[in-house]
Amino acid sequence: MKILGLSAFYHDSAACLIEDGRIVAAAQEERFTRKKHDDAYPARAVLYCLKEGGVTPEGLDAIAFYDKPILKFDRIVKTHLMVAPRGVESYLKAIPLWINKKLYIHSLLRKELPCRAPIFFPEHHQSHAASAFFASPFDRAAFVTVDGVGEWTTTSFGAGVGNRIDILSELHFPHSLGLLYSAFTHYLGFKINSGEYKLMGLAPYGEPAYVKTILDHLIDLKEDGSYRLNMAYFGYCGGLNAINKKFEDLFGGPAKTEEASFENRHFDVARSIQEVLDLAMVRIARHVRKKTGERRLCLAGGVALNCVSNGRILKEKIFDDLWIQPASSDAGGALGAALYVYYQYYKKARVVGAYPCGIQKNSLWGPSFSDEEIEVFLKGAGASYQKLNGQELVAATARELADEKVVGWFQGRMEFGPRALGARSILGDARSSKMQSVMNLKIKFRESFRPFAPSVLRERVGEYFEIEGDSPYMLMVAPVCSSKQVASNERALKNAKGMEKLRILKSVIPAVTHVDYSARIQTVTETDDALYHSLLKAFEKLTGCPLLINTSFNVRGEPIVCTPTEAYACFMRTKIDVLVLGPFLLKKDAQTSFAAERPYSVEQLVGRD
């Protein structure tokens, strides 16, 4: 039985094909259209999924869309009625879109996918819940979904057993942890729906000075994790902005603009909201444990991408085990919707994938390219490369990495979800003290305050990080072991304020150690990704260090690369030293530049949409 899942028209459009309860293909539309967080109908992602599965639209047994447009429309109209006559402006902006497009998703899908397969519309949080539980390796577990907002629901929990999930309780708009966090994202000068993880990265620079302010004024957080927001401080009901003047006054000044530099106040605000979120998530988790009696927990929804909170839940040992959907944002809704229909509507027997990753496996469900395809491209581009077999390739790459070179690593199928997991990654040596700033400023072109995440051999993770168990999707934060910390600098770090903390050496793996000695970890096993595992092994053999910096293969403001062409363009336009495309190794020094009679710009070479 083949089911196509779709998410679109809000943010992060995606498509996913499942066959008999197993994932065949899944990809986000942004990777194909090269528009970050593309929210259009995912035409190209659908095309890819159908091609990968070898089916035509007629071959589909069902189509699942990840939310109920009518309910969402209902929320928007009612919210505007509630605040009328304020909000007219945003009303006039939103309504034409709904009337013209978003309400007719059924007919749009029929037009795009000419077939007789029934179309289902599970609710937004049902889709999230399904993506959390059904994709997990557990036959029974509790689940929590937290995001900005779906139709009405913003937070929900329940329990899944076998092929059924039941949502036991939910909280409704406008009370939303996701939107609360987004409001602070906006306040600190980052973009909503994409800058949240920057806020998370900023938090450790500050002190939790505003926790009480937030709890007193903005959110009424109960012991059981339920909460209400004080809407007097927010503008998203009817307004065009997330926050209002009152909110700004509460934190001692107007919202920071993108280019203004950070003040200590900003760090403290970031730290405080992160603490409040952690507190809320821990309370929710405790409550869910009590209510459901389940020993394991699955998480999904945009807030589940906050790995600091996830790490806190794990540390508190509320549940025995924790699994997080790697495509937790709305993209994962496509997968969830398809799984929901398969199990809840068709009532099929549950397929439980192997521990620790479930049917999600390594989350590599995107397009791949054959060696021949890559070579044809490289020849056409006039690139200078060498072809190496498996062991040579891994050994040569490890040598470059040990030599403090930055390597673009492009292998096999693309990741589904926002993190690069070793298929479309930029890699570097985490022991190098200059690596963080080199990679941030000269390759990723992003803010220097953000640390990188390590990929570490699963079998040696305990030597470097205080974490038990797996974190295959880089969604867990844990402290660097004290034996690997540089203890002599502890006092200096304590006294330093704000960005000064960045300059102090914190551990033997400085590039992946945040200022609070934490790291966002990806554990790698041989079964997950044999090639990537062998690269880490080879690097370990050379240096004794079982981990590498792993950051997504893109530059700021662009989606992660999908094709060899995009990878090559990114390589040629940044200070990446070495590119490994499948079995081909390219060195920057060997590439021709101005000197030869060749097109000037890489854009010209690869074409532009």
Place this chain on the structure above:
Amino acid sequence: MTESNIVCPQCSGPLDLRRERIACDACGQAFSRDSESGLPLLFFDHSRSPEDVTARIKDFYEKTPFPDYELIDSAATLRIKSERGLFARLLDEQIPHGARILEAGCGTGQLSNFLGLTLDRQVTGADLCLNSLRMAEAFRRKNDIQNVRFLQMNLFKPVFKPGSFDLVICNGVLHHTSDPCGGFRSIARLVKPSGHVLVGLYHAYSRIPTDVRRIIFRVFGNRFKFLDYRLRGKSIGDRKKNAWFMDQYKNPHESKHTLGELIGWFKREGFEYLNGIPKPVPFQPFLPHENLFEKNPEGSFLDHFLVEAGQFFAGDREGGFFLMIGRKK
């Protein structure tokens, strides 16, 4: 960075910058280093009289370095600010790695540092003003941009062998010299065959509004500063406003030029016109994804006239400026 291209500005004999004491083996001319920044001071005067424009311009910019780094405190902000400008962003997108670039008249070095920051291009920033270069070098060191270097030089007496660069940028510089055409000839020699040159100059007609304002400021004093778009705005700080004000209105020397004139210089030195802002043909807007190095029509005399007439009303905000890119045949 290869040092073998460096020559003595007096006799063109080889010069070794790695040596502690820089001196030309051929003619014996010695050069010093700046004690503060360590930058090589290779300025060699080409004019005979001390009252020459070069000396006055040098004095002027030593006092008011331009464009200054106010609010740009890190490589990240330099990048953000630079990308906001269409021109810098296009240059960054389209100049490949490994390119050897000279920015003749780099001022405080923002563009040089930016182009070197993002990709391994071999960038040399040269200027006659030491105070500006010190700022450029301080920023470069702070952000550890290894593939950029700065040095003091007189563009009429360059310290490079002919054909040393893939691209020579000379943006907003020649019109502050006594002999813009001669200056162009001097830097044009440094471009290798099929390499490129990029020149930005004040325009004869679109500069008129600035000239009018200058007269107003001179007559009525500086309280009429609000007449200028940048001085009126809130987007830049006071220090930067002052740098702009001085550069635009108190500059001891500037000349103005036309599209046809610059195309003429290109031809004389063996360059073909490729692209420019504004384009020398009317009703052809400069697009946000324009290929800077692609051949475009250079337009007729009438085309130029129409574009220039339009510029009188349009190009005020940037201070009446035009840019052209040419390729050496």
